[in-house]
Amino acid sequence: MHAYRTHTCGALRLADAGRPVRLSGWIHRKRDHGGLLFIDLRDHYGLTQLVFSPSSPGFAAAERLRAESVIRIDGEVVARAPETVNPNLPTGEIEVRVRDLEVLSEAAELPLPVFGEPDYPEDIRLKHRYLDLRRETLHRNIMLRASVIASIRRRMVEQGFTEFQTPILTASSPEGARDFLVPARLHPGQFYALPQAPQQFKQLLMVSGFDRYFQIAPCFRDEALRSDRSLEFYQLDLEMSFVTQEDVFQAVEPVMRGVFEEFAVWGGMTRRVAEGPFPRIPYREAIAKFGSDKPDLRNPIEMQNVSEHFRGGGFGVFARILETPGNAIWAIPAPGGGSRAFCDRMDSWAKGEGLPGMAYVFWREGEAEGAGPVAKNLGPERTEALRMQLGLEPGDAVFFAAGDPKSFYKFAGAARTKVGGDLNLIEDRVFRFCWIVDFPMFEWNEEEKKIDFSHNPFSMPQGEMHALETQDPLEILAYQYDIVCNGVELSSGAIRNHRPDIMLKAFEIAGYPASMVEERFGGMLNAFRYGAPPHGGIAPGIDRIVMLLAGQEAIREVIAFPMNQQGQDLLMGAPSPVSDRQLKELHLRTVPPIKA
Numbered sequence: 001m002h003a004y005r006t007h008t009c010g011a012l013r014l015a016d017a018g019r020p021v022r023l024s025g026w027i028h029r030k031r032d033h034g035g036l037l038f039i040d041l042r043d044h045y046g047l048t049q050l051v052f053s054p055s056s057p058g059f060a061a062a063e064r065l066r067a068e069s070v071i072r073i074d075g076e077v078v079a080r081a082p083e084t085v086n087p088n089l090p091t092g093e094i095e096v097r098v099r100d101l102e103v104l105s106e107a108a109e110l111p112l113p114v115f116g117e118p119d120y121p122e123d124i125r126l127k128h129r130y131l132d133l134r135r136e137t138l139h140r141n142i143m144l145r146a147s148v149i150a151s152i153r154r155r156m157v158e159q160g161f162t163e164f165q166t167p168i169l170t171a172s173s174p175e176g177a178r179d180f181l182v183p184a185r186l187h188p189g190q191f192y193a194l195p196q197a198p199q200q201f202k203q204l205l206m207v208s209g210f211d212r213y214f215q216i217a218p219c220f221r222d223e224a225l226r227s228d229r230s231l232e233f234y235q236l237d238l239e240m241s242f243v244t245q246e247d248v249f250q251a252v253e254p255v256m257r258g259v260f261e262e263f264a265v266w267g268g269m270t271r272r273v274a275e276g277p278f279p280r281i282p283y284r285e286a287i288a289k290f291g292s293d294k295p296d297l298r299n300p301i302e303m304q305n306v307s308e309h310f311r312g313g314g315f316g317v318f319a320r321i322l323e324t325p326g327n328a329i330w331a332i333p334a335p336g337g338g339s340r341a342f343c344d345r346m347d348s349w350a351k352g353e354g355l356p357g358m359a360y361v362f363w364r365e366g367e368a369e370g371a372g373p374v375a376k377n378l379g380p381e382r383t384e385a386l387r388m389q390l391g392l393e394p395g396d397a398v399f400f401a402a403g404d405p406k407s408f409y410k411f412a413g414a415a416r417t418k419v420g421g422d423l424n425l426i427e428d429r430v431f432r433f434c435w436i437v438d439f440p441m442f443e444w445n446e447e448e449k450k451i452d453f454s455h456n457p458f459s460m461p462q463g464e465m466h467a468l469e470t471q472d473p474l475e476i477l478a479y480q481y482d483i484v485c486n487g488v489e490l491s492s493g494a495i496r497n498h499r500p501d502i503m504l505k506a507f508e509i510a511g512y513p514a515s516m517v518e519e520r521f522g523g524m525l526n527a528f529r530y531g532a533p534p535h536g537g538i539a540p541g542i543d544r545i546v547m548l549l550a551g552q553e554a555i556r557e558v559i560a561f562p563m564n565q566q567g568q569d570l571l572m573g574a575p576s577p578v579s580d581r582q583l584k585e586l587h588l589r590t591v592p593p594i595k596a
Contacts, residue, residue, distance in 0.1 A: 230562060438478075
């Protein structure tokens with residue numbers, strides 16, 4: 001017989017009744033029922049119920065052991081009485097009558113309970129992550145992650161992609177987030193950087209003549225943390241040669257759809273992926289309709305510009321706002337929100353967001369005319385025209401955002417989300433994807449009073465050199481695109497600018513002289529000068545994909561060993577000081593932070 005087990009704790013079934021077995025695992029739960037001691041034994045694969053009688057050689061030891069102690073038992077599989085069958089367990093029709101027990105590792109008093117998974121402070125969970133990972137939900141999430149990555153790899157290979165590995169130690173990149181720097185011991189005063197993404201390397205693979213690359217790539221960005229962002233993360237990084245934007249969509253969409261359909265039923269949740277191709281929504285349309293370039297399409301609310309109903313009209317506040325060129329009035333419909341109480345709650349919410357309040361109109365059931373201060377001042381004719389434009393009915397309401405859309409669109413988007421959530425309009429148990437396309441190539445940097453890149457400086461502008469030479473830079477669009485699912489941005493991508501002349505011109509418009517571009521990106525520019533294919537790609541985030549599939553709201557729930565919100569690894573104690581000897585070898589000296 002094997003030293004530790006003949007079966008796992010998830011393997012035994014009714015057909016095994018009468019069989020002698022050996023199991024090893026953790027004590028998950030203990031119950032004393034009138035002299036008989038019941039223990040749920042747990043391993044990676046599942047749970048098996050053990051039964052100890054007072055005459056069993058291991059009874060006394062089992063009675064004193066704490067939960068999470070590791071034991072090995074020998075015993076016989078027996079069928080449970082019909083009234084004690086547990087239909088929620090695959091092993092629920094049997095139990096093991098224990099004949100012998102060996103304690104393999106005795107657990108001390110636990111700082112974090114495993115059974116029952118009660119809420120516990122995050123710092124305790126992260127400091128004792130090895131216990132946290134024993135909990136069923138987190139254990140299941142990590143196994144989901146492994147299965148998702150395996151599925152992605154299989155699907156990418158089936159589509160003709162080849163997996164490559166790119167360097168982890170590379171050169172510092174001046175764009176994007178802050179780099180994590182690594183001192184070079186052999187080159188005093190110089191540093192490597194951990195890659196924010198394999199961006200330049202994957203493009204160089206295309207220049208090198210490879211065609212379809214992918215990698216489950218680790219990436220590192222020294223940026224502010226939040227629930228869906230970590231200092232270290234993984235992405236499905238891919239690049240393709242001789243492709244248009246449409247080719248990238250056709251390659252990526254089946255992978256995303258396939259993975260989400262494969263794991264739509266998971267952990268007791270049953271979801272579906274919305275039918276049909278992923279909608280393509282231009283960036284400016286997304287901002288105007290949803291107040292976000294990451295729209296949650298499960299929320300049916302679409303905002304509209306209703307400025308004309310207020311221009312020169314009776315509601316003086318809005319009429320005066322519209323006298324400034326570029327200002328607008330946006331409407332946020334609220335189907336089913338037609339009550340004073342709901343409108344007052346939204347007004348209070350807006351004040352909590354730092355605004356003076358929130359203007360609204362609502363239509364009571366059984367009343368044709370709109371109610372509220374806006375309707376009273378606007379007049380019945382314009383109020384009715386407003387209702388007709390928005391397709392609202394008695395029992396509905398509308399809220400307004402006014403001023404410069406560039407200043408208020410994020411608030412309007414948050415209001416849309418608030419209305420949809422509070423009125424239970426958001427569709428449940430469905431994944432709704434979309435592509436956000438046609439991002440602006442440039443934007444106005446108000447702080448520096450200059451034109452700057454808006455998204456990705458290495459994207460191909462739509463219209464190429466002709467657009468750069470003849471169009472207003474703020475009107476130029478780029479071949480840039482994002483995948484969004486249920487309001488979560490999964491990835492950004494682009495058709496790359498593979499022409500050195502176009503790249504230099506684009507950087508010139510953004511205020512970067514050719515000498516600076518050559519200095520910072522000379523390696524890639526020189527590669528392009530020796531024949532570069534048109535190419536493009538994208539990089540969906542693994543952590544966010546698994547987070548959505550697991551039904552979680554934070555990526556730390558799908559990462560085995562995450563950091564906390566301050567970028568600390570509480571389990572291993574990182575970051576931490578190093579010895580003077582190590583610093584000397586690296587030709588470094590630390591200095592205290594400069595006090596403001």
